[in-house]
Amino acid sequence: MGEWRMHISPNKAIDVAHGDGAVYAILSRGLLEYDLTAGEQTLRTAANYLSDVSPTALAYDKDSKIIFIGYENGNLDLLKDETIFNLPAILQSTIGGLKRINNIKCKDGNAYLATGFGIVVVNINKREVRDTYNPTPMDENIIDVALTEDSIYALTEGGILAGALSNNFLADPSQWEQVNAVQNYTSEGVYNSMVSFEDKIFFSYNNEIYNSDTLYQYTNGQLEVFQNEIEIGGLSTSNDFLLVSTAGSVIVYNQDLTQNQSIYQYSHGTFASPVNATYAEGFFYIADKNSGLVKAKNAFESEQILFEGPRFNSAYNADWQAGKLAVAGGGVDATAPAYNSEGGYTSAEAIWTSFGKHNQPILDNKNIWDFISVAVNPSNTDQIAFGTFSELPIVLIDDGVNITDTFGYSNSLLNSMSGAPNGLAKITDLIFDDNSNLWVANSEANRPLKVRSEDGNWYDFDLGNNVGGSGTRRIVIDQNDVKWMGVDGVGVVAFDHGDELDDPSDDQYRILTTSPNSGDLPTSTVEGIAVDFDNNIWVGTPEGMRVLYNTDNIFDASPGEYNFQKLLIEFGENVEIVLGTTQITDIEIDGANRKWIGTANSGVFLLSPDGLEVEKSFSVENSPLLSNNILDITINQNNGEVYFVTNDGLISYRSDASAGDDNYSNVKVFPNPVHPDYFGPVTIQGVAYNSDVKITDVAGNLVYQTTSNGGTATWNGKTLQGERVQTGVYLIWTSIDDPDRKGREVGKVVFIN
Numbered sequence: 001m002g003e004w005r006m007h008i009s010p011n012k013a014i015d016v017a018h019g020d021g022a023v024y025a026i027l028s029r030g031l032l033e034y035d036l037t038a039g040e041q042t043l044r045t046a047a048n049y050l051s052d053v054s055p056t057a058l059a060y061d062k063d064s065k066i067i068f069i070g071y072e073n074g075n076l077d078l079l080k081d082e083t084i085f086n087l088p089a090i091l092q093s094t095i096g097g098l099k100r101i102n103n104i105k106c107k108d109g110n111a112y113l114a115t116g117f118g119i120v121v122v123n124i125n126k127r128e129v130r131d132t133y134n135p136t137p138m139d140e141n142i143i144d145v146a147l148t149e150d151s152i153y154a155l156t157e158g159g160i161l162a163g164a165l166s167n168n169f170l171a172d173p174s175q176w177e178q179v180n181a182v183q184n185y186t187s188e189g190v191y192n193s194m195v196s197f198e199d200k201i202f203f204s205y206n207n208e209i210y211n212s213d214t215l216y217q218y219t220n221g222q223l224e225v226f227q228n229e230i231e232i233g234g235l236s237t238s239n240d241f242l243l244v245s246t247a248g249s250v251i252v253y254n255q256d257l258t259q260n261q262s263i264y265q266y267s268h269g270t271f272a273s274p275v276n277a278t279y280a281e282g283f284f285y286i287a288d289k290n291s292g293l294v295k296a297k298n299a300f301e302s303e304q305i306l307f308e309g310p311r312f313n314s315a316y317n318a319d320w321q322a323g324k325l326a327v328a329g330g331g332v333d334a335t336a337p338a339y340n341s342e343g344g345y346t347s348a349e350a351i352w353t354s355f356g357k358h359n360q361p362i363l364d365n366k367n368i369w370d371f372i373s374v375a376v377n378p379s380n381t382d383q384i385a386f387g388t389f390s391e392l393p394i395v396l397i398d399d400g401v402n403i404t405d406t407f408g409y410s411n412s413l414l415n416s417m418s419g420a421p422n423g424l425a426k427i428t429d430l431i432f433d434d435n436s437n438l439w440v441a442n443s444e445a446n447r448p449l450k451v452r453s454e455d456g457n458w459y460d461f462d463l464g465n466n467v468g469g470s471g472t473r474r475i476v477i478d479q480n481d482v483k484w485m486g487v488d489g490v491g492v493v494a495f496d497h498g499d500e501l502d503d504p505s506d507d508q509y510r511i512l513t514t515s516p517n518s519g520d521l522p523t524s525t526v527e528g529i530a531v532d533f534d535n536n537i538w539v540g541t542p543e544g545m546r547v548l549y550n551t552d553n554i555f556d557a558s559p560g561e562y563n564f565q566k567l568l569i570e571f572g573e574n575v576e577i578v579l580g581t582t583q584i585t586d587i588e589i590d591g592a593n594r595k596w597i598g599t600a601n602s603g604v605f606l607l608s609p610d611g612l613e614v615e616k617s618f619s620v621e622n623s624p625l626l627s628n629n630i631l632d633i634t635i636n637q638n639n640g641e642v643y644f645v646t647n648d649g650l651i652s653y654r655s656d657a658s659a660g661d662d663n664y665s666n667v668k669v670f671p672n673p674v675h676p677d678y679f680g681p682v683t684i685q686g687v688a689y690n691s692d693v694k695i696t697d698v699a700g701n702l703v704y705q706t707t708s709n710g711g712t713a714t715w716n717g718k719t720l721q722g723e724r725v726q727t728g729v730y731l732i733w734t735s736i737d738d739p740d741r742k743g744r745e746v747g748k749v750v751f752i753n
Contacts, residue, residue, distance in 0.1 A: 387427025660689025
């Protein structure tokens, strides 16, 4: 309870290093540690260990046995003996320009950090910045550094500069010498990696033309081509080996620069795309941008070091229903497709399954990309629908594993945005109703609201000329089976199909706009929409939030009787609108009827059930949240885990609310027992909605009482007087405001002090 989880792909590694009995691999958004003796792995992220989100560089100092982890924003972590020491000097500095740590090299008690503005020298023993070197007068981006017995080399995109390690004035650019033998070829590419091996300098040049890179050797002022016409991912040295990572292989060279071997294939069949490698205890450990961390003895014996996670890190939209999470991994580029082909994925019981062109033969030779919407059928969670922004609008999974159906213009009523048969379609949202009918927001179609019935038939609906051809947003279904959909340039449309889908005679719709008597919305763009437990409709717009209370008579109300209301808080003589004009991108309702609000640039807010109180707020400044730009939110109503979809990936927070259960069918009390060193909350989950919860000792004496948030209650382990309880067994009792229901014991918890 109260903890965060980052959901990252195990398949994209950035760097690798061999430490004391372990191999460490930087992944996008995390650090993977692999214990060489036990074969065990530990994933560390900003949610549970690291000081920041996006690691970019890795190095190990053998003398101090410290792992250095550099980040995109200049932050720096030092890891030793399961303890992280954070050194935020670069991050907090007032230096302009890029602070990114590109590479790290260690020598003689110092760590040399190649950054976007120069070289930062860290004294390892004192754990403090010792100096900053400026190889160039313009503070150029330093791509990499290399260290020989007496010299330091700085690699820029256009060349190499050298200085003497004994020189105490390397902060002065005039103390550096340009290596004139290295030509500036930035018109055709950049230099991108450098190492020192056997007192020689090796560095790579990345040409813009694929497979036209060059590996150079620089010795005693002489420059020669070591290898060319290859595609180089990275260079490293390990255990007297020079390791050259190329597209398709890791080439291993001995000390005399003869080739030892080439690891040109993986046993799991994926094309080798290494970016760096190291050697430890008879195996090569490879950081691969498509296969993650790979352990290889040679080209014929290898394995992936994997953990459960999504295949890719991209995320745009998500849905949780009845124990299954589904994520659409595409995106948009303003109003155009992003042409992201990573598809989508699901997670159930900690097992992730992916869907896309990479593993679904049914999509071969199809112009499909940008999965931007998703829906899980709560009546059958093996059925998942993904909507796209492409030429193939919808794919359907019926067995939880394979895409079984695709729906386009010839086998459905779906329309392209332009109306042309082979044009793009944009499916902005999908939702299954209680009868397993799939409702679809088909943007810019003449009839944008469509449905595929459980028996496979398609229907669309007339919503009036103002709605036809307009862009769509999200769809929700209220407790009266009314569909509410955001429509660009209009506002919100409410629709009821009546008794039968195929009978238009009893269809009803109501359009709610910015007009003072027809909705009174602050803007005609509605990005977020939700239905709460009282059947109120909450909407989020670029100009703030509004709520519609009188929804039951929406089709019979007179003008002015179905206006959205502002949420106002009085402070003395002043009145403020809750969240003001914050741009709201999504609204979700948790098990306690609280409102989780996603914003475009302010992170997340948790509002009380009536929306008048901010109970929590999360941003990148005060939490592990990946980005303040929230694209979507979905909630595991069983345990209260809230998933935040951001433009930088997926992260979740275990909240203190869940759906109530009047049957008490799966009550959980955790942790249990409570050990002396635990001071967090004791959680009681699976009780009836908003139960009165009492904690007593075995003699029946009241120790603590509270009210559950939906189906979850928490206890801080203290008495009503604020003292930690004594060692013993404590009983948990609940009751609800119902004369026909009596209080009942739902659990026990043991405290050990």
